[in-house]
Amino acid sequence: MPPGDDVVLRVENLVKHFPLKGRIPFTSGGVVKAVDGVSFDLRRGETLGVVGESGCGKSTLARMLVGLEQPTSGAVRFGESVVHTAKGRELRALRRRIQIVLQDPYTSLNPRRTIREILLQPFEIHPDVLDRRRRIDRIRDLLDLVGLDPDLHLDRYPHQFSGGQRQRIGIARALALQPDVIVCDEPVSALDVSVQAQVVNLLERLQEELGVAYVFIAHDLSVVRHISDRVAVMYLGKLVETGPEASLYDTPRHPYTSALLSAVPVPEPAGRGQRQRILLAGDPPSPVDPPSGCRFRTRCWQATETCATTEPPLAAGVHPVACHFPLAA
Amino acid sequence: MTLLEIDDLRVAFPGPSGPVNAVNGVSLKVDPGQTLAILGESGSGKSVTAQAVMGILDTPPARISGAVRLHGRELLTLPRKQRDRISGEEIGMVFQDAMAALNPVFTVGHQIMEVLRVRRGMSRADARRRAVELVDRVRIPAAKDRIRDYPHQFSGGMRQRIMIALAICLEPDLLIADEPTTALDVTVQAQVMELLAEIQRDSGMGLLLITHDLGVVAEVADDVAVMYAGRIVERGTVEQIFDGPAHPYTEGLLASMPRVDRRDDVLYAIPGAPPNPARLPAGCPFHLRCPRATDECRTVLPPLEVLPANRASACHHHEEVLGATRR
Numbered sequence: 001m002p003p004g005d006d007v008v009l010r011v012e013n014l015v016k017h018f019p020l021k022g023r024i025p026f027t028s029g030g031v032v033k034a035v036d037g038v039s040f041d042l043r044r045g046e047t048l049g050v051v052g053e054s055g056c057g058k059s060t061l062a063r064m065l066v067g068l069e070q071p072t073s074g075a076v077r078f079g080e081s082v083v084h085t086a087k088g089r090e091l092r093a094l095r096r097r098i099q100i101v102l103q104d105p106y107t108s109l110n111p112r113r114t115i116r117e118i119l120l121q122p123f124e125i126h127p128d129v130l131d132r133r134r135r136i137d138r139i140r141d142l143l144d145l146v147g148l149d150p151d152l153h154l155d156r157y158p159h160q161f162s163g164g165q166r167q168r169i170g171i172a173r174a175l176a177l178q179p180d181v182i183v184c185d186e187p188v189s190a191l192d193v194s195v196q197a198q199v200v201n202l203l204e205r206l207q208e209e210l211g212v213a214y215v216f217i218a219h220d221l222s223v224v225r226h227i228s229d230r231v232a233v234m235y236l237g238k239l240v241e242t243g244p245e246a247s248l249y250d251t252p253r254h255p256y257t258s259a260l261l262s263a264v265p266v267p268e269p270a271g272r273g274q275r276q277r278i279l280l281a282g283d284p285p286s287p288v289d290p291p292s293g294c295r296f297r298t299r300c301w302q303a304t305e306t307c308a309t310t311e312p313p314l315a316a317g318v319h320p321v322a323c324h325f326p327l328a329a
Numbered sequence: 330m331t332l333l334e335i336d337d338l339r340v341a342f343p344g345p346s347g348p349v350n351a352v353n354g355v356s357l358k359v360d361p362g363q364t365l366a367i368l369g370e371s372g373s374g375k376s377v378t379a380q381a382v383m384g385i386l387d388t389p390p391a392r393i394s395g396a397v398r399l400h401g402r403e404l405l406t407l408p409r410k411q412r413d414r415i416s417g418e419e420i421g422m423v424f425q426d427a428m429a430a431l432n433p434v435f436t437v438g439h440q441i442m443e444v445l446r447v448r449r450g451m452s453r454a455d456a457r458r459r460a461v462e463l464v465d466r467v468r469i470p471a472a473k474d475r476i477r478d479y480p481h482q483f484s485g486g487m488r489q490r491i492m493i494a495l496a497i498c499l500e501p502d503l504l505i506a507d508e509p510t511t512a513l514d515v516t517v518q519a520q521v522m523e524l525l526a527e528i529q530r531d532s533g534m535g536l537l538l539i540t541h542d543l544g545v546v547a548e549v550a551d552d553v554a555v556m557y558a559g560r561i562v563e564r565g566t567v568e569q570i571f572d573g574p575a576h577p578y579t580e581g582l583l584a585s586m587p588r589v590d591r592r593d594d595v596l597y598a599i600p601g602a603p604p605n606p607a608r609l610p611a612g613c614p615f616h617l618r619c620p621r622a623t624d625e626c627r628t629v630l631p632p633l634e635v636l637p638a639n640r641a642s643a644c645h646h647h648e649e650v651l652g653a654t655r656r
């Protein structure tokens with residue numbers, strides 16, 4: 001079924017398993033279930049936040065969305081095309097429409113190229129997008145758009161910029177071909193606190209002006225709340241809860257979401273000691289051998305036998321939750 | 330009596346174009362049982378300040394001046410051996426990256442036992458018993474078995490606990506924690522901060538917490554020193570700092586932080602980036618990014634001025650800032 005009019009990206013039951021080598025040569029050591037059945041719709045011009053702890057599979061998800069990683073099963077649909085089966089002309093067209101901004105602004109820009117060369121590269125790969133003579137004007141506009149000075153910065157190298165400026169360049173590069181979707185994988189986590197807000201505000205302004213949709217992947221729950229329209233919470237390769245930003249943060253229904261939110265320190269010393277904090281025991285289990293039934297049950301304070309035997313599904317709806325005993329709203 | 334007293338601490342490193350002044354005259358105090366947070370961004374000099382107190386900066390290349398007193402005894406002028414003994418026994422240290430701080434080729438039990446045997450002269454059996462107690466104290470399950478494991482066999486949060494066990498094994502009076510939870514997930518961060526607070530309550534040691542995380546500071550600190558470009562720009566109790574900052578940098582930091590418990594429409598963004606410590610601007614180091622900067626700020630370096638209620642701010646316009654931020 002092709003996605004509806006306002007759905008720009010449809011993710012259907014996406015799975016990525018990485019095989020492990022065994023101790024004995026030529027044997028298998030099992031699989032890392034990095035992403036294990038993730039589905040969602042991304043609507044035109046909206047921001048979907050994806051939160052989760054390290055190892056929950058959020059970066060693998062990001063790489064599959066843009067076609068950098070081949071899924072074990074499932075599909076990413078963009079219009080009539082499927083990201084991982086498209087070939088030739090169709091694939092090139094797809095790559096134009098879905099772009100990515102990476103976490104580390106220090107390693108995601110080629111140190112031997114000037115900003116001019118870095119920003120012209122997308123047009124060399126997709127020469128039919130824009131006439132050669134108009135490209136310089138376009139990249140000057142792009143730099144202007146992300147708050148850099150084309151006259152000053154065009155012929156500099158990445159090392160001559162601060163972390164925040166480099167992230168702006170990465171964003172300008174992602175915008176060059178006027179995509180419909182930008183996947184942002186931890187775009188502000190490497191930046192200083194005082195610079196994070198600049199980049200967050202820039203992403204919001206660009207969305208207003210250009211109508212691009214974001215998949216915003218981050219571990220920082222506060223930043224995700226600020227920028228997202230809808231939020232998906234990931235645990236051990238699965239989505240456990242999705243919902244509109246306000247509803248999910250104010251009335252979390254999955255115990256994991258609730259614990260995650262309560263662990264975030266609030267910058268208000270007055271309320272210290274009065275806030276209810278759910279301290280989860282231990283670390284997330286290994287994705288090689290996830291718990292049976294509900295994957296969160298080993299750290300959940302209200303788990304029962306049902307949770308060990310039956311896996312709770314993530315139903316459809318506005319604010320679905322994958323839990324047998326969701327918290328009261 | 331004051332536990333730790335830092336007086337006009339300055340640290341400079343030689344750079345290709347003259348000295349890089351990482352710390353430019355920092356003065357502060359930590360009392361027993363008190364938690365003082367040094368809040369700052371990368372390059373603000375917060376970690377170098379901690380390293381100078383711990384005595385782990387190599388001199389040369391670093392040039393250190395000023396005074397660092399523990400229990401009133403000057404540390405900076407002590408001979409190397411005595412200095413090492415004091416910083417080993419009376420100051421515990423916890424770092425951000427436990428994988429780099431622990432020795433990968435020895436078991437964690439061996440590393441804890443080694444300290445106890447060398448410093449306390451314990452027998453192997455006594456040291457092992459104490460190591461198990463300590464690992465148990467930082468709430469690692471099956472401590473008796475786990476002390477035979479190597480650092481890589483622990484998760485990030487567990488390794489951080491091992492480092493805390495190592496830091497408290499000689500019952501120090503002062504614990505210096507440099508970004509102890511920055512590499513951890515938020516649920517694990519909450520566990521580790523809770524553990525640190527509990528150990529501090531039980532032992533009454535002072536805690537010097539170095540961090541860039543405003544949320545962590547608000548949760549655990551008694552007092553806060555905000556650093557910018559190698560200087561303390563504001564100092565006060567945690568309530569003073571968060572409820573009514575007296576420096577535009579603190580004001581900007583608080584306004585630029587998104588909240589998990591509510592949604593703000595627009596974040597305030599401090600323009601520009603922190604200055605390069607090798608090329609600090611004239612006057613106030615923050616004036617290039619400050620919405621309140623005047624001609625005075627561009628030429629005259631504001632001193633850290635003590636204000637009523639025992640707080641301090643290094644801003645020519647602190648009254649104006651306080652008037653705007655006080656609730």
